Amino acid sequence: MNQPKRIDGRRIADDQVNQVAHRVRALTDADKRPPGLAVVMVGDNPASDVYVRNKIRRCEQAGILSVEHRLSEQTTETDLLGLLGDLNQDEQIDGILVQLPLPKHLDEGRILKQISPAKDVDGFHPVNVGLLGIGDKRALVPCTPAGCVILAKEELGDLTGKHVVVVGRSNIVGKPAAQLFLAEDCSVTIVHSRSSNGAELARQADILVVAVGRPQMVDASWVKPGAVVIDVGINRISTEEGTRLVGDVDFDQVAPIAAAITPVPGGVGPMTIAGLLNNTLTAYEAREQD
Ligand code: NAD
Secondary structure, eight states, X not given: OOOOEEOOHHHHHHHHHHHHHHHHHHHHHTTOOOOEEEEEEESOOHHHHHHHHHHHHHHHHXXXXXXXXXXXXXXXXXXXXXXXXXXXXXTTOOEEEEOSSOOTTXXXXXXXXXXXXXXXXXXXXXXXXXXXXXXXXXXXXXXXXXXXXXXXXXXXSOOTTXXXXXXXXXXXXXXXXXXXXXXXXXXXXXXXXXXXXXXXXXXXXXXXXXXXXXXXXXXXXXXXXXXXXXXXXXXXXXXXXEEEEEOSBOHHHHTTTOSEEOOSSSSHHHHHHHHHHHHHHXXXXXXXXX
């Protein structure tokens, strides 16, 4: 088979950010306020710190106002719920993101439910999960799976009738990915840790989306020749030279048989932040129309 095509998530994410920037400029040129995103981080987690800084940098590039709230590790649930209540009322803020994971003493489910569904740019609030489930276009949808759909469409165009196998059933990636591909009129199969024949099911996929958090688990035996492979995994592994990032797919084994494949890094990862900017602008537009 010919050299597989690497799906360039960085370029596609840049295009998305530029489109958001263009639309935001049109707003501010018309003397309207820019969309605003509040990012809340609790405690010191080096990985979260990198993610938060990237999100804020991308917001600035797109002309979105970003407001950062860094709270100490000891923050109480009452204080955090209070801050979210204030942000829900803040007229300048259209999107609220609480960076996960939270310190153990905070109840993540309770915190995420405190965010107004209209400002829930991560798409994790049960109201948005429900809207996505019934195919309501008003849903704010989780950013990473939304990025997977955009990458698949960039590669294949119309997805109608494609068989998508999603490996992983988490609430933040696997399940919403399945719903979003269903909304594109795909046939969708979900493979998970209790599936007895995961590789066999995966081999039927035209589009294989992998989100399991296990480095290089999916090898060539999981992939139909000519499939499009979207690797959501981000895993840091040790090598003789130090450490490096790898996905959940064994890239070197799978790339020769896939029609196209996302690299790690540089595939799905950049799309997640682009999705956040898209959602912030969508939330702004919905609030301005109210
Ligand atoms: P998770 O741990 O919440 O869920 C993992 C899922 O994989 C589970 O549903 C489980 O059933 C399934 N699974 C585990 N072992 C399996 C097996 N042997 N066969 C089939 N399924 C199996 O993880 P998550 O939050 O969905 O994240 C998955 C990966 O995606 C991680 O590497 C994470 O770092 C990465 N991620 C990347 C982004 C991004 O921006 N690119 C965003 C979120 C998550």
